[in-house]
Amino acid sequence: MFTDQSCYLFNCGEGSQRLAHEHRFKLSKVEHIFFTHTSWGNVGGLPGISLTIQDVGVPNITLHGAPGLGDLFVAASRFIILKDLQVNHIDATNPESTFEDAVMKMNYIPIMPDETGKLPRSATNSPIEEEDVTNYYSREKGNPEDVPAAKRTRVEKNGDMNPSSKAALAYICRLHPKQGMLMAEKCVEFGVPPGPLYGQLKAGQDITLPNGKTVLASDVRSPDDPGPVFVVVECPDESYLDNFVSEPQLRKLQRRNGATELDCPKVVVHFTPIELTRHPKYQEWMGGFDADACHMMLGFTKDGEERRGFGSLAVHRIQHQLHLLDSEIFPHLPFDLRVDGEPEHSEASELDCQTLTTYYLRPLKKLDLSFVPILKPQEYVEESLSQEGFKLSLEALKLTLADAVPISNKAYPKLVFLGTGSCIPNKTRNTSAILVELEKDRFILMDCGEGTYGQIVRFFGHERAAQVLSNLVGVYISHLHADHHIGLIGLLQGRQHSIERTKSDAGPLMLIAPHQINFWLKTYHYSFERIRQYYTLVACANLFEGKTPDPALITGLNLKSIVTTHVRHCPNAFGVSLTTADGFKLTYSGDTMPCLSLIDIGRDSDLLIHESTMEDGMEVEAQKKTHCTTSQVILSRCVTRCPYSSICF
Numbered sequence: 001m002f003t004d005q006s007c008y009l010f011n012c013g014e015g016s017q018r019l020a021h022e023h024r025f026k027l028s029k030v031e032h033i034f035f036t037h038t039s040w041g042n043v044g045g046l047p048g049i050s051l052t053i054q055d056v057g058v059p060n061i062t063l064h065g066a067p068g069l070g071d072l073f074v075a076a077s078r079f080i081i082l083k084d085l086q087v088n089h090i091d092a093t094n095p096e097s098t099f100e101d102a103v104m105k106m107n108y109i110p111i112m113p114d115e116t117g118k119l120p121r122s123a124t125n126s127p128i129e130e131e132d133v134t135n136y137y138s139r140e141k142g143n144p145e146d147v148p149a150a151k152r153t154r155v156e157k158n159g160d161m162n163p164s165s166k167a168a169l170a171y172i173c174r175l176h177p178k179q180g181m182l183m184a185e186k187c188v189e190f191g192v193p194p195g196p197l198y199g200q201l202k203a204g205q206d207i208t209l210p211n212g213k214t215v216l217a218s219d220v221r222s223p224d225d226p227g228p229v230f231v232v233v234e235c236p237d238e239s240y241l242d243n244f245v246s247e248p249q250l251r252k253l254q255r256r257n258g259a260t261e262l263d264c265p266k267v268v269v270h271f272t273p274i275e276l277t278r279h280p281k282y283q284e285w286m287g288g289f290d291a292d293a294c295h296m297m298l299g300f301t302k303d304g305e306e307r308r309g310f311g312s313l314a315v316h317r318i319q320h321q322l323h324l325l326d327s328e329i330f331p332h333l334p335f336d337l338r339v340d341g342e343p344e345h346s347e348a349s350e351l352d353c354q355t356l357t358t359y360y361l362r363p364l365k366k367l368d369l370s371f372v373p374i375l376k377p378q379e380y381v382e383e384s385l386s387q388e389g390f391k392l393s394l395e396a397l398k399l400t401l402a403d404a405v406p407i408s409n410k411a412y413p414k415l416v417f418l419g420t421g422s423c424i425p426n427k428t429r430n431t432s433a434i435l436v437e438l439e440k441d442r443f444i445l446m447d448c449g450e451g452t453y454g455q456i457v458r459f460f461g462h463e464r465a466a467q468v469l470s471n472l473v474g475v476y477i478s479h480l481h482a483d484h485h486i487g488l489i490g491l492l493q494g495r496q497h498s499i500e501r502t503k504s505d506a507g508p509l510m511l512i513a514p515h516q517i518n519f520w521l522k523t524y525h526y527s528f529e530r531i532r533q534y535y536t537l538v539a540c541a542n543l544f545e546g547k548t549p550d551p552a553l554i555t556g557l558n559l560k561s562i563v564t565t566h567v568r569h570c571p572n573a574f575g576v577s578l579t580t581a582d583g584f585k586l587t588y589s590g591d592t593m594p595c596l597s598l599i600d601i602g603r604d605s606d607l608l609i610h611e612s613t614m615e616d617g618m619e620v621e622a623q624k625k626t627h628c629t630t631s632q633v634i635l636s637r638c639v640t641r642c643p644y645s646s647i648c649f
């Protein structure tokens, strides 16, 4: 929500930052974020956004939501280092709490689940047995003492979890009233002479002109705006539904229950999952509002039905352009946006919201779909073709490609580079993730930055993505920098939905990661949502050369071998080399400076995937940031006697 002075966010899912960047929303203006429920779908973008707004110098931010929200930062404090950003937290379930600023007044309405929504108590008393105290940025940012010690430990035990932390929150927001404006042309029409009479009319007083005629303020002023009401709600699942539809303060806003024109919300924003909004009780509840109220549906669909929600044009533009180079390597993406020339979205009061769907509350201009991105494939192609020399270069490339010798005669592995954009996602590149299809329908991921789940859906479309995710047997995390693993929770949840949807019998996936990741995942599990059952952790350090890997890992991934080694980047950073059942050897560096032990385990690889964050000539910078330059990578490739390398930067 925007006003002249301020900007508010309601929820902040994965990918928020990337979309904001593409569509030029200044996140630096955000001072308040309101959460309708503490679920990954609502908070997954928060770690990334916090780091970014800290970098641009925002001094503090206030999170409004259920208690425990702040624990997210406690759990993430090893890799989300917030030194300059003060994060405040307002417990919106506290009956005393309200919010008011120069723009609006807001009431928080907590809604609890019924008994079935209660958390099962864990048998263990202290589920978090090991705390990670590593500072993963110590080499880059000075000494480890930079991390405030107070943030170190305070993780609630499962049994002690504050029941209010499960609350869903509805926000009733009322803009402050605004006086009508004096209309100069009307004053002239009524013969008001310039001077103090204008001021009186402006202040709402009726006046008498020198000729004895009376002018009413209401004749020359636009009507006062009493302050429209809008509501933001989420009913997370059926266990909340009865309490949700009977919530008295929300019912008071319904025309059916006698709400006055003033109290009837103009807009109701629903973060409720789409399937649940179709529940007869929910529909009945929605029907109670004014017939004019605009219902904006932003909920997630669990069954993955096609929705147009990704909202990025940049991704399609570059993919259409790359498609010119090679249509197989760069296939067209499924269209998640309206293509130019397709019929317009039909006018409906229950609006299936898309990126940049806009509603003007003041002045009340209602809905505006003119900003919603529309794809123009022809334009993107022409943009490339019209560049000088492009067509000739393209022909030359095609000839070269026709003569190219394939890396191997094997059909697998197949790789999809889902994210090569280093630590800050930009319009066209996501944070780190590489999808490897080891053999037909057996996938693993190498790293899993923010938005990785979204990238999979974006690339494959909903149907195929569900199959891919159900067949995802492992995730490898190279190190604990946020841009390499913060997408994991979203991925685990997305995979679970896919498994349910495809009725697959897939079990938990193998998570090969620095074992310190446990602290983050377990804390999330015990404080927020249950995710532990979705993965089995295999510590990277248990896969060093000479150790015998867990047989379940080898059979689960169907590998001949898998070996890891420490690399030179941050504490607990690893490189990995694996050989498929078919004998293809693949080595992945993660982030590292030139590293001898990686060369050791990577010797005679068929393919080396190596980071190269810095260009040549930036050796000093690369060393400082513990990354590689391009030439250093090529050198490593030669030493490993590896015929092919793929460079990520």
Ligand SMILES: [Zn+2]
Pocket (backbone or CB within 6 Å): 422, 423, 432, 481, 483, 484, 591
């Ligand atoms: Zn990185």
Ligand SMILES: [Zn+2]
Pocket (backbone or CB within 6 Å): 479, 481, 569, 570, 591
């Ligand atoms: Zn890193």
